[in-house]
Amino acid sequence: MTIKEVSEKYGITQDTLRYYERVGMIPTVSRTAGGIRNYNETDLSWVELAICMRSAGLPVEAMIEYVKLYQMGDSTFAARLQLLQAQREILLEQKKQVEATIDRLNYKIARYQLAVETGKLSWDKE
């Protein structure tokens, strides 16, 4: 699969794909004889993982660390486990924050819906 196809498949620019590879967020992608990227199944699953992590807001650095451990082989299982657990903790916290903010927005939205109807905002600040 060419870089163009991959970029279209995942809705991410080719520049970003090259960037991910360059900084080590995914392992080096396989190439054609001419040196052109030719993503195989494994490459794609790394890309997918990277996109998943990034779109949840996890730092690039964490993925780089994970890839490094992966490349060091079976002796890093425990370290990888620890890394994944730490990232999960961050996300659980993040989820809480997002939910709290959604609640807050819901409250404000309800008040503004009333305000738009009546022309007056009920008792308040901000």
Added chain:
Amino acid sequence: MTIKEVSEKYGITQDTLRYYERVGMIPTVSRTAGGIRNYNETDLSWVELAICMRSAGLPVEAMIEYVKLYQMGDSTFAARLQLLQAQREILLEQKKQVEATIDRLNYKIARYQLAVETGKLSWDKE
């Protein structure tokens, strides 16, 4: 309440508090006769709102826009409502992403827990 007290109350630096005010993410904070920030109830509720939005990952720009509309008065109720709804949409999407990534991490963590015990990672890639 002084800027120092506010920064300690919310676990945010004084620099950040000044930055939020400077860029218009919160309205101008009240001052003492000497020009020193003296946060009142209303100022605090703005700070709290700003922190809530930011910690959920919403852009500074959205809060600036909201404050601008607020300062334009009652004629902007509908616009404010729309802005809040748009931000909520973003957060609902963000929440989905975070949950998907947590699920993925949970799966990987389970596999690595087994791997740490057995010394072998079950059938796979990344």
Added chain:
DNA sequence: TCTTGACTTCGAGCGTACTCCAAGTATTAC
């Protein structure tokens, strides 16, 4: 009154994560 430490503004600097550009190589269509 003087000193000390916290406050002020303004502008510059930094870290993260891309994003773009230049110069060159590879592949495809004719």
Added chain:
DNA sequence: GTAATACTTGGAGTACGCTCGAAGTCAAGA
């Protein structure tokens, strides 16, 4: 073979959200 297009690397540039530094002002205690 040649043109057009897509790819390559390396490095520079950008956007966002702070974060820091400099130079000066303010306020509480000795």
